[in-house]
Amino acid sequence: MPELPEVETIRRDLEPRITGRAITGFDVLPGAERLLRGVPQRAIRKRLLGAQISGIGRHGKYLLIELNGHHDAGGPTLVVHLRMTGSLRHRRADAPDDRFLRARIPLDDGTELRFTDVRKFGTFDLVDDPAEATAKLGPDATDPAFSADAFWTGLRGRRAPIKSMLLDQRIVAGIGNIYADEALFLAHLHPEAPSGSLRPKERADLHAAIGRVLADGIKNRGASFRDYTDADGAAGNQQYFVRVFRRTDEPCDDCGATIRRSVVGGRASHWCPRCQPLRQRSRTVTSKRP
DNA sequence: CGTTACCTGAAA
């Protein structure tokens, strides 16, 4: 469910509310043990109890809850991934249980973090250094290190559809199915355009479009098509502003052509056949140099 | 590289 803008909305909401708080409990509800990916709950609980939250970061779609001054100060980091339907809420401890509650982390001020997740795909990892969790990821899509040049380094020589590369977290971290389709629309690129065939202007446009759609998503507090909610359980608004995502058979805002849907790289994709034509590109595919 | 599995509920 949540992509970079949704995770960032939760991060920004939580940061001022939980920074400085100490953890007073940790409970995974029966049937949700997979959340810890085989690590015994007692092992996590032992390290969490009494730890103080010193900050909350993010890399791509991963939330990084930093404990005891972060890893330079010897504290571990709780790495949370919400996958498809996970949600991290901040509630008063006496508030009624949220639906699909899977874990709770009581804090020392009478509140608690609550992890809810319909499909139980979400994960918690407690690591000594957050780099352990993010080592395989490309640069965060909002990091200045993710430059147009860095983007092209990941794309050049690849024949895979550009849509698949946008979803590949090793190239750039944080883009998911909604924002991939939206960025391709803004950049006037067909989702199946071969990645390595993008001309300089096309990749500059796509890089800029990624920045715009993510900033827009954050401004609108994320897209709630189905399950996504912020840390208070409230829906975002970005679903009202999408240009193509899940708008199959509707007219394009820009040209009136009928928006189409197809499967690219195993994921539903939505695009405007007139604004995002698939031109001939085979001659312009650059080969990767050794 | 594309396909399948992981889970559950909502919508068609």
Added chain:
DNA sequence: TTTCAGGTAACG
């Protein structure tokens, strides 16, 4: 009843 889902890891 069937299909589909904001994601990723493990397949072949």
